[in-house]
Amino acid sequence: MLTYDLSRAQGSLYEYLYQCIKKDIRQGVLAAGEQLPSKRNFARNLGISTITVETAYDQLISEGYLYTVPKKGYFVADISEIFKIKPLAKTAAIPRPQPQKEYEFDLSNHHVSPENFPFSIWAKLMRETISEKKEELMAGSPGGGILFLREAIAAHLHSFRGMEADPGQIIVGAGTEYLYSILIQLFGREKRYCVENPGYQKIAQIYRSNDADCRFAAMDGQGITVDGLKKAQAEIVHISPTHHFPTGITMPVSRRYELLAWANEQEGRYIIEDDYDSEFRLNGRPIPPMQSIDIREKVVYVNTFSKSLAPTIRISYMVLPPHLAERFYEKLSFYSCTVSNFEQYTLAQFIKKGYFEKHINRMRLFYARQRKEVLECIKKSPLSSFCNMIEKDSGLHFLLCFQTELCGKELKKRFQEKKIHFASLADYDQAPDCDDPPVFILNYSNIDLEKLAAALEKISLCLHE
């Protein structure tokens, strides 16, 4: 009779017995169809209880290694397919998460510094949410997000951006990247999408990774051109009219109306308005969004808390025109909202209780101060006579145009050799035949002011090496 040396068992006896039998079946020692001893006999033979054998047999039955025939007993299942499968000759190395590149100075850093996140208020609101909203935290969130947060966002958009948006039009998601994929499902993957060139590369990357046809349209000093859209045969255009990245252009109202007229020319044309950093116009009132002058339901407004709060919080939203909101509920409301209820409620309280407005005001002051100090530092540096600043009063970055014969690529190489991370305009240009001006993007939102003078000196050296 089948026997095993149970004195070698380290865990429970049943588990050891289960492992032994399983191993023998997997190695073919016990053949398909072979009958196993009855529980009682096997137990007596091994000197253990019948229950132990039964538990082991039950587990093997659950996993399908054994089967029972009523009144006959336990038999080995046929797993002969196992012997046909050979391991791979060579397995790929398991990728290690890449360590971040080491820079001595980073002029492209756009993270929020820990000093600038309202941790204590956030912690307090999270604690209150957890203690007061247990029921709501466990209740399913509608696909577009919990109503409480959507109401808070609608009220914020009204007071801060002068927008009329009903909470029913607002769809909350885990980052704008996710929302783009929802928009592709809403509009249709067969549409021709179009983005600005130059522009933030990730947007085109996301459309293309989702197998949507994504083209580029050229910009002039007022933003993307209708001519460019026509050349690209665009149907859906994705733009950031308030503050284009990286050029900083604010699209004037005349161009906005041209784009709206273009969208109105044909059914199925839409404008995705990406308003990613509109909160940080440092002088004057915020620029009104296109959504507020759209009277034919052609504009989808997209915004995020990545710039206004922190990118690592992963909450974004969009405002769909009514007929698209209807389409969303019809076609896509089966999706669960991708943001945790815990954070939806916490953020809603953060907005409703006025903390968000205070935070934005505080950050505007901080960024304005930061910008002023950066400009002063540039003025004092040896670089000052070899660069012009191109900026439009808004956002958290500006362009530096160097007076040099060197192209952007060569300059960037020199900066890298000095361990300076500094993105050039060409980094955001999708047309390979473009010229490569020595224009660089200085992001001052999280710049290290103490090291800036030294970095500028190094940059100045790079120009004249």
Place this chain on the structure above:
Amino acid sequence: MLTYDLSRAQGSLYEYLYQCIKKDIRQGVLAAGEQLPSKRNFARNLGISTITVETAYDQLISEGYLYTVPKKGYFVADISEIFKIKPLAKTAAIPRPQPQKEYEFDLSNHHVSPENFPFSIWAKLMRETISEKKEELMAGSPGGGILFLREAIAAHLHSFRGMEADPGQIIVGAGTEYLYSILIQLFGREKRYCVENPGYQKIAQIYRSNDADCRFAAMDGQGITVDGLKKAQAEIVHISPTHHFPTGITMPVSRRYELLAWANEQEGRYIIEDDYDSEFRLNGRPIPPMQSIDIREKVVYVNTFSKSLAPTIRISYMVLPPHLAERFYEKLSFYSCTVSNFEQYTLAQFIKKGYFEKHINRMRLFYARQRKEVLECIKKSPLSSFCNMIEKDSGLHFLLCFQTELCGKELKKRFQEKKIHFASLADYDQAPDCDDPPVFILNYSNIDLEKLAAALEKISLCLHE
């Protein structure tokens, strides 16, 4: 000269002036090309300071309503496109978020009851995370999730599921629904996907909404069949072998090897193993996942914290075989992780400090007790002689098969009339020509035991009306 009655200003003078001029431009009162008064003259005329006029002009320039000509002055921009756009004759009604249907009794409720979520521990860990990890919370998370969480998941999978998974193979995302869309991008949208019939409808819905060809393959008593896969010409099959929903079938090891052999037959074939509720096998050891017997990198393992913690927390993960992990980093690592850093760190601590294991053990006891009470309640009810229970020891639901001539549809209608929510097997069947047995799915994870007896009595009445 242009003039406005500034005595009617309610906010700041500059804002009122800005609004007046803007309105006149938008209505064509001020025509394109028309010159505006100089700042000084206008200010003197209106009896206000030059600064006020300048601020209003600056804002109008930023928005593009005015432009300047050096040494000449301020001119009205051409926004004549505005007059070509007519508002929509009829706008769609803004959809209201649907109120939940009112049931008196819900036998399909799968939410986690607030009593069963570890709120106080979660609150404590969240507080600790916020106070101790400020730097990390603001640092960008890699596309696959923060390493700290992936390590915790890898260790959990090792001890709880006997799986070997390197943190580099683990990809964290905001829900399995999101991860499916990542898998489609990883495998290619042109592949033929295949899901189980019957099965959880949402899975096919997601593939189809992402424009992937998704087919159904029939099941027998051991799960999806290779024959069904061949008929469907499947390339990627999405299954839940540990515990199929709704039938409760655990796929035996022989069928698992058949499927692996099928996958190995051809390059590009893969198995997505959806292990959604493996933590809650109530008797015996957990069933080993297919991932652990896959020696040719054919299985993608997917799991979620929706069942084991709460669906509203929105954290799921997958374990990619090494070569697919490599492909992920190559093609898709530009995506930001969709889960907030705050919750990634909190969950990592929850797992690392042993709370997750304790929680699962506690919930297994709770569910076992719950199940026992539900079974006893059925036994005592008038229904007991008219139904059989089909269940496989695992998961949070079982099937009730009613002895009646009525079809599932008719029964369901009768239940609904009595305000009882009870899903039938046919609700999960995708083949319209199927028969419709009177089999219903009883989800006991969050069932209201106090009302159950009354509900069973009503159900019994429905059978005999």
